[in-house]
Amino acid sequence: MIKIATIDVRFWQLGIMASLLLSGVLIRDFSLLPAQIILTFIGGLLTQALFLKILKISTSSYLSTVITCFGLCLLLRCSNLWVHPVVISLAIASKFFIRPFGRHLFNPANLGVIIGLVFFPETWITSGQWGADLTTALWMIGAGFFIAKNAQRLDITLYFLISYAMLFLGIRVFWYGYNLEVFLHQFQNGALILFAFFMISDPMTIPHHQIGRLIHAVIVAIFAYLWQYYLYWDQGIIWGLFFATFLVPLWNYLFPASAYQWQSHSGNKHA
Numbered sequence: 001m002i003k004i005a006t007i008d009v010r011f012w013q014l015g016i017m018a019s020l021l022l023s024g025v026l027i028r029d030f031s032l033l034p035a036q037i038i039l040t041f042i043g044g045l046l047t048q049a050l051f052l053k054i055l056k057i058s059t060s061s062y063l064s065t066v067i068t069c070f071g072l073c074l075l076l077r078c079s080n081l082w083v084h085p086v087v088i089s090l091a092i093a094s095k096f097f098i099r100p101f102g103r104h105l106f107n108p109a110n111l112g113v114i115i116g117l118v119f120f121p122e123t124w125i126t127s128g129q130w131g132a133d134l135t136t137a138l139w140m141i142g143a144g145f146f147i148a149k150n151a152q153r154l155d156i157t158l159y160f161l162i163s164y165a166m167l168f169l170g171i172r173v174f175w176y177g178y179n180l181e182v183f184l185h186q187f188q189n190g191a192l193i194l195f196a197f198f199m200i201s202d203p204m205t206i207p208h209h210q211i212g213r214l215i216h217a218v219i220v221a222i223f224a225y226l227w228q229y230y231l232y233w234d235q236g237i238i239w240g241l242f243f244a245t246f247l248v249p250l251w252n253y254l255f256p257a258s259a260y261q262w263q264s265h266s267g268n269k270h271a
Contacts, residue, residue, distance in 0.1 A: 008262060009150040010063040016143045017070035017198070024074065031077050031126065036084045043085030044069040047092040055096065061262070064108075064204070065092055071109030074194065075238075079122045087116045087123075100249045103259060107205045107241065114242050117235070125191075125235055140190055144197020153201045153260075155210060159217035161187075161196050167225045195237045203260040205245065212251030219244045 021037070024030040048065040052058075072088050091112030095104040116123040148154040168186060172178045186192070200206070200220060207213045220240040228236030 008063065009147060010061075010067060010262065012150065013067055013147050013198070014063065014070065016147065017067065017074065020140075020194075021070060021073055032073060033081070035081055036078070037073050039081060039085040040073055040088050041066070041069045044072075044088040044092050047089040051093065051096045063262075068092065068108040068112070071198065072112045075109065075113050075125055076116050077124050077126055078116065078120065083116060083120050083123055087112045087120070090115055101252065103204070105205065105248065106245055107199060107202045110199055110238060110241050110245075113235075113238055117238075125238070140193045140197070144193060144201075148197055148201045151201065151203050153203045153206065153213075156206055156213040156217050157196050157201045159214050160200050160221055163218045163221035164192075164225065167221060171225075172229070192237065195241075200237075200241055203262075205248065207248055207251040207255065208257035208259055209251070209255035210257075212248075212255045212257075215251055216244055216248065219247065 021030075025032060025034075025037075044065050045062060048060075048062060052060055068091060069088060072084065072091070076084065076087065078084060091106075091108040094106055094111055095108060098105045113125065117125070144157070145154065148157045165183075165187065168183055173180060173183050200217065207216050220237070222240075223243055224236035224240035226236075227233050227239050233239075
């Protein structure tokens with residue numbers, strides 16, 4: 001009998017993200033065309049294959065690329081067909097070009113969203129597409145908890161959520177006197193849950209050491225809060241992760257630890 005723990009956790013993540021995308025398109029009426037989804041996967045997989053061939057890399061898997069394609073489809077919206085494949089191609093290419101200390105720096109989905117927002121005016125993120133109902137939130141939390149725990153990176157998810165919650169409670173609720181329902185509504189938001197369990201917990205682009213992950217999560221939470229509630233700009237958590245990522249090599253230097261390796265179902269580790 002196959003044990004869940006022996007299966008590469010990315011297979012489970014793929015299944016969960018595919019179900020999220022399918023339910024979003026069929027039930028929540030995402031502003032996403034089937035052609036945009038198809039072109040995203042074509043662009044991402046072709047870019048991965050091209051660089052693997054050019055660099056003669058034979059040990060890399062396509063699983064992370066497919067996860068990035070799902071992530072971009074879940075987050076990014078555009079009014080044309082060509083932006084998604086361009087953005088995903090640039091995001092996947094960054095894994096091979098931006099490699100301080102021999103490992104890629106940015107979470108490709110996060111970088112792809114940033115590229116889309118900065119360089120393509122007709123691109124946006126619809127944070128409210130998941131709604132804020134409790135049922136959806138609980139389902140996403142359960143699925144995300146399963147993935148992060150099996151990837152052994154649940155700690156950074158909890159660090160981020162606790163830090164963000166303390167900022168929101170301390171400032172918005174206790175200092176400014178907002179109703180507690182505002183806090184509860186905020187933490188039922190599907191976009192926040194998706195980010196906490198499926199983006200900031202990416203084990204390949206977060207600090208190796210637990211102390212580094214704690215610092216990283218707190219910085220992301222502080223930056224996200226300031227961006228959203230003091231500068232009044234959108235997508236604070238996305239931008240918070242992007243800017244905090246530049247400090248990850250510093251935390252890895254100050255707090256040395258073994259680099260993460262994905263565990264395959266056969267027991268072999270690969271990047």
